[in-house]
Amino acid sequence: MNSKNIPGMSNDKETSADHKGIVNFFFELGMLKRTPRSGFQFLRSGHESVAEHSYRVTLIGFTLARLTPNANPFRVVSLCLFHDVPEARTGDLNYVNKQYVTVHEQEAIDDLAKTLPFGADFKELLVEYRAEETLEARLAHDADQLDLILELKEQNDLGNVYANQWIHFARKRLKTEIGNELAAQILTTDSTAWWFEGHDHWWHKNQED
Numbered sequence: 001m002n003s004k005n006i007p008g009m010s011n012d013k014e015t016s017a018d019h020k021g022i023v024n025f026f027f028e029l030g031m032l033k034r035t036p037r038s039g040f041q042f043l044r045s046g047h048e049s050v051a052e053h054s055y056r057v058t059l060i061g062f063t064l065a066r067l068t069p070n071a072n073p074f075r076v077v078s079l080c081l082f083h084d085v086p087e088a089r090t091g092d093l094n095y096v097n098k099q100y101v102t103v104h105e106q107e108a109i110d111d112l113a114k115t116l117p118f119g120a121d122f123k124e125l126l127v128e129y130r131a132e133e134t135l136e137a138r139l140a141h142d143a144d145q146l147d148l149i150l151e152l153k154e155q156n157d158l159g160n161v162y163a164n165q166w167i168h169f170a171r172k173r174l175k176t177e178i179g180n181e182l183a184a185q186i187l188t189t190d191s192t193a194w195w196f197e198g199h200d201h202w203w204h205k206n207q208e209d
Contacts, residue, residue, distance in 0.1 A: 061143035142179030
C-alpha cells in the first residue's frame, strides 16, 4: 500500500529513508509475538511466544542484577531484551530440533545489524551473551532459565508429570548463586500463591456464608 493514500501519512521521502531501517526493525520485532516457543510441543502442555518469554526474562534479569552486588542492571536488561531477537528470522528451535537442524544465526544477526544505527551494539550484546563470561551475561542466562523453570513449575502444578524432569536439567544450566537460590524457592512455591494464598476474603466478600 502506498503511504500517500493513507490519511495522515507523511510524504517526506528524506525522513522515511532516514528511519526505514528502524521502522523495519520494529515490524520485525512483531514477529516475536507470533513465533512460538517450540519446546512446548514436546512438553505437551503450555504455550508462549518468544516475545512473552523475553518480557519476563527481562524483568527477572533486572531483579537478579539488583540482588547482585556490582552487577549493572541496565546491561543485564539489554542482554535479556536482545538475547532472542534473532529468532524473528530463524524461529525457535528446541533441544531436539537442534540435534538435526543447522541454524545460520550469525548470518541473521549480521544482516539485521547492517540495517540498524546501533548494529554494533546489537552484535556486541549477543557476543557477550553467548560467551557467558561477564557477570551480567551469566545473570541474563539465569534469567532465561528461571523463566523456563517458572513455566515448568506451573505446568507441574497443573498435573504435567514430565515438567519436573525438565526442571532438573534447567537447574543444571544455572550459573549464579542467586539463580540457584531463586530456583529452589520457585520449586517450593505454589504457582497460584501470589493471588490465592491468604486472600480468602476476596472470594466471599459481599457474599453470604
